[in-house]
Amino acid sequence: MTRGTLLNLPHAALGSLLAVLRQQGYNCIGPVVRDGAIVYRRVHHVSDLPYGWHDEQMPGTYRLERSNSPRAFSWAVGPEALKPLNFASGETLWRAERNHEGQIQFEETLPAAQPTAVIGVRACDLAALQLQDQHFLDGPYRDPYYAARREQLFLVAVHCTHPADTCFCASTGDGPQAEYGFDIEMYESEAGFLVAPGSAAGEAIVGELQLSKSNDSQRAIAEEEVRQAARKQTRTLPSQNLRDKLLASLDHPHWQEVAKRCLSCGNCSSVCPTCFCHTEHDNPALDGRTTEHVREWSSCFTAEHGDISGKPIRVQTHLRYRQWLTHKLGSWHDQYGRSGCVGCGRCITWCPVGIDITKEAAAIYEAQLS
Amino acid sequence: MNNPYLPWEAEVVERVQESASIVTLRIRFTDPAIRRRYRFDVGQFNMVYLYGVGEIPVSIVSDPQDEQLLDHIVRAIGRVTRALVTLKQGDRLGIRGPYGRGWPLHEAVGKDVVLITGGLGCAPVMSVINFIVKRREHFGKLTILQGVKHANDLIWRTQYERWAMLPNTQVLLAADVAGPQWQYLVGKATILLDRAVLDATNSIAMMCGPEIMMQACVTELLQRGFNPESLWLSMERNMQCAVKHCGHCQYGPHFVCQNGPVFQYPEIDELFGHKGF
Numbered sequence: 277m278t279r280g281t282l283l284n285l286p287h288a289a290l291g292s293l294l295a296v297l298r299q300q301g302y303n304c305i306g307p308v309v310r311d312g313a314i315v316y317r318r319v320h321h322v323s324d325l326p327y328g329w330h331d332e333q334m335p336g337t338y339r340l341e342r343s344n345s346p347r348a349f350s351w352a353v354g355p356e357a358l359k360p361l362n363f364a365s366g367e368t369l370w371r372a373e374r375n376h377e378g379q380i381q382f383e384e385t386l387p388a389a390q391p392t393a394v395i396g397v398r399a400c401d402l403a404a405l406q407l408q409d410q411h412f413l414d415g416p417y418r419d420p421y422y423a424a425r426r427e428q429l430f431l432v433a434v435h436c437t438h439p440a441d442t443c444f445c446a447s448t449g450d451g452p453q454a455e456y457g458f459d460i461e462m463y464e465s466e467a468g469f470l471v472a473p474g475s476a477a478g479e480a481i482v483g484e485l486q487l488s489k490s491n492d493s494q495r496a497i498a499e500e501e502v503r504q505a506a507r508k509q510t511r512t513l514p515s516q517n518l519r520d521k522l523l524a525s526l527d528h529p530h531w532q533e534v535a536k537r538c539l540s541c542g543n544c545s546s547v548c549p550t551c552f553c554h555t556e557h558d559n560p561a562l563d564g565r566t567t568e569h570v571r572e573w574s575s576c577f578t579a580e581h582g583d584i585s586g587k588p589i590r591v592q593t594h595l596r597y598r599q600w601l602t603h604k605l606g607s608w609h610d611q612y613g614r615s616g617c618v619g620c621g622r623c624i625t626w627c628p629v630g631i632d633i634t635k636e637a638a639a640i641y642e643a644q645l646s
Numbered sequence: 647m648n649n650p651y652l653p654w655e656a657e658v659v660e661r662v663q664e665s666a667s668i669v670t671l672r673i674r675f676t677d678p679a680i681r682r683r684y685r686f687d688v689g690q691f692n693m694v695y696l697y698g699v700g701e702i703p704v705s706i707v708s709d710p711q712d713e714q715l716l717d718h719i720v721r722a723i724g725r726v727t728r729a730l731v732t733l734k735q736g737d738r739l740g741i742r743g744p745y746g747r748g749w750p751l752h753e754a755v756g757k758d759v760v761l762i763t764g765g766l767g768c769a770p771v772m773s774v775i776n777f778i779v780k781r782r783e784h785f786g787k788l789t790i791l792q793g794v795k796h797a798n799d800l801i802w803r804t805q806y807e808r809w810a811m812l813p814n815t816q817v818l819l820a821a822d823v824a825g826p827q828w829q830y831l832v833g834k835a836t837i838l839l840d841r842a843v844l845d846a847t848n849s850i851a852m853m854c855g856p857e858i859m860m861q862a863c864v865t866e867l868l869q870r871g872f873n874p875e876s877l878w879l880s881m882e883r884n885m886q887c888a889v890k891h892c893g894h895c896q897y898g899p900h901f902v903c904q905n906g907p908v909f910q911y912p913e914i915d916e917l918f919g920h921k922g923f
C-alpha cells in the first residue's frame with residue numbers, strides 16, 4: 277500500500293483535529309479512563325484523553341498507572357474494542373403491537389446512528405472490525421442494525437508503540453502497524469503526531485488542518501518505534517496448520533486440563549473483538565399490547581448456547597473451551613478465510629483465572645497424540 | 647423492506663391435533679402480496695414467532711406447489727412450542743423465512759429413495775414423503791423406515807399403512823418398546839435396515855432423528871456399500887436468528903441455518919458423532 281506524506285500535528289494541535297471533526301458533524305469518541313480502565317467514550321476535549329496513563333496487563337490482570345510520558349496513546353487495548361459501537365451488547369430489533377382483534381403489526385427499530393469519529397483505533401481492532409464486517413454485512417443476509425452504525429464510523433488509527441505483555445498481534449499479522457481500514461492514520465511521538473489520510477473522507481478532514489510536511493527521518497523514526505513494539509511482544513500463536521492440528525486433536529487430554537481452570541464465565545468471548553454470538557428474546561410490556569424483540573451478546577460458554585430439544589450439547593466445560601478454541605483458531609478459516617484471532621490479548625488479560633489462548637493452543641499443537 | 651429479522655404476520659387457518667403433544671398448524675400470510683411472493687424448497691424451515699413469547703425454527707411440511715398454506719408440525723416440548731400448540735383457527739403469529747438448504751430431491755429423481763426417521767413425528771422427513779408420494783413416477787423404489795421409542799409414540803399410523811399399499815414401496819416400522827396392538831418390528835432403528843431390501847448402488851438415503859440413530863444408520867449403510875455421497879442427514883441445532891448471525895447453530899465450520907439443515911454425509915463426517923459440536 278502506498279502511504280501518503282506524513283504531516284506534523286503537534287500535541288498542542290490535536291484539539292484542532294477534534295474541532296474539525298466536530299465541525300463536519302462527527303460525534304467524537306476516544307479513549308478515556310473510566311473505572312480503572314481505558315475505554316472508548318465521548319471526548320469533549322483533548323484533556324479527556326489518557327495523557328500520562330500507562331497500562332500494566334498480564335494474564336488475569338489489568339492495572340492503570342500514571343507515567344510522566346507526554347503521550348496520549350502509550351497504552352495497549354482496554355477491554356472494549358470497536359465491537360460495541362457497531363454490534364450493540366443489547367438492542368431492540370423490532371417491536372410488535374397487537375390490537376383487540378389479535379392482529380399483529382411488526383415495526384423495525386433501526387438505530388438512529390450519528391456520524392461518529394473514533395480517535396485512537398488500534399491495528400488489531402481494525403482487523404477485528406474487518407472480520408465483523410464480513411460476518412454481519414457480507415453474508416447472504418446483511419444486518420441492518422450493524423450496518424446503520426458501521427456506515428457512520430470515521431476511524432482515526434494510532435499505530436501502537438506500547439504493546440502489553442498479553443499482546444501478540446505481530447504473530448497473527450494484524451499489528452502493531454495499522455495497514456487498512458482507517459480514514460486517518462497517526463504515529464505518536466513525544467513531540468506530537470505524524471498524520472496521513474487513509475480515505476477520501478480522511479483527506480477532507482486532514483486538508484482542513486493545513487499541516488506542515490514531515491521529513492523522511494521523522495517517518496523512519498516513527499516506523500522504527502512501531503517495529504520495536506512488534507519485537508517487544510513475547511507471545512505467539514502456532515502458525516502452521518493450526519486449524520487442522522486442532523481439529524485432529526479433539527480428544528486431546530489437554531482440553532480437560534484447561535477445563536480444570538476455566539470457570540466457563542464467558543469473559544473471553546465478551547471482550548473478544550471478533551466474537552459475534554447473540555441470543556434473542558421477547559420483552560412484552562405489561563399492558564399486553566406491545567412487545568420488544570431484543571438481542572443480546574451471548575457466549576459459547578453458556579449452556580443455553582447449544583440447547584436443542586432439552587439437551588444442551590456442551591454440558592462440560594472442556595467441550596465449551598474446545599468449541600471456543602476450535603472455532604476461533606480453526607473453523608474461522610473455513611468460514612471467513614482466516615483465523616478469528618487478531619492477537620489483541622484481551623481474552624488473556626480479562627480471564628479471571630488468566631487462561632492464555634496462546635499457551636493452550638500451543639499445548640495442543642505441540643503435544644504428540646498418543 | 648430489507649430487514650431479515652422482521653417477521654410477516656400470518657394466521658392459523660386450520661389446526662389438527664395429531665397426538666397429545668403434536669399439532670399441525672396450517673398457516674397463511676395475511677398479506678396476499680407476501681403469499682404470492684413466498685417460495686420454499688422441501689426441507690427448508692421458517693422462524694415462527696408467537697407474540698410476546700419467542701421465535702423458533704420449524705420445518706415446512708406442506709407441498710412447495712401448494713401456494714395457499716404452509717403446514718408446520720409442532721411438538722410441545724418447551725416454552726414457545728407449548729404455547730404454539732394451543733393456537734386456534736384465526737390466531738395470528740409471525741413468520742419469516744424460508745431458510746436453509748432442503749432435501750436433494752433433484753438428485754433423487756430416478757433413484758431408489760430410502761427415508762429413515764427416528765423419534766416422534768420427525769417433521770423434516772414427512773415433507774419428503776409427501777412430496778415423493780405425490781410424484782411417485784419420478785422415483786424408483788421407495789423405502790420408508792420409521793423407528794419410535796414406544797409404540798404409543800407412532801402417529802400417522804393410517805398414513806404409513808396407506809403408503810405401504812403404494813406400488814414399489816416398502817414401509818417398515820419399529821418400536822424399542824412394543825405395546826399390545828403393535829404388529830410391527832421391535833428394536834432400534836437399525837433393525838429396520840436389517841429387514842429392508844436395498845440396492846446400494848442406485849439409492850439415495852435421507853434421514854432425520856436423534857444423531858445417535860443417524861450415526862448407527864450411516865455406519866450400517868456404508869457397510870452395505872452405500873456411497874457416502876448418497877447419504878443425507880437433517881441436523882438440528884439451536885437457532886436464534888436463522889440468518890447466519892447469531893452463531894448458535896454452528897456445527898464446526900457450518901452454520902446449520904444456512905449450509906444445512908440437510909447435509910450430505912461427507913460435508914460433516916469430520917465432526918459427526920463427536921460429542922460437544
Ligand SMILES: Cc1cc2nc3c(=O)[nH]c(=O)nc-3n(C[C@H](O)[C@H](O)[C@H](O)COP(=O)(O)OP(=O)(O)OC[C@H]3O[C@@H](n4cnc5c(N)ncnc54)[C@H](O)[C@@H]3O)c2cc1C
Pocket residue numbers: 582583584585586587588691700701702703704705706718719720721722723724725726727728769770881882883884885886907
Ligand atoms: C431446522 C430446525 C427445524 C425444526 N423443525 C421443527 C418442527 O418441524 N417441529 C417441531 O416441533 N420442532 C422443530 N424444531 C425444534 C424446535 O425449534 C424446538 O423444539 C424449539 O425451538 C423449542 O422451543 P421452546 O421454546 O418450545 O423450548 P424451550 O422452552 O426454549 O426449550 C425446550 C428445549 O428446547 C431446546 N431449544 C430451545 N431453543 C431452541 C432453539 N432455538 N432451537 C432448537 N432447540 C431449542 C432446548 O434444548 C430446551 O431445553 C426444529 C429445529 C430446527 C433447528
Ligand code: SF4
Pocket residue numbers: 544547548549550604616617618619620621622623624633
Ligand atoms: S481470541 Fe483473544 S487475543 Fe484473539 S482476538 Fe479474541 S480476545 Fe483477542
Ligand code: SF4
Pocket residue numbers: 537538539540541542543544545577623626627628629630631
Ligand atoms: S477461558 Fe477464562 S474468560 Fe474464558 S470462560 Fe474460561 S475462565 Fe472465563
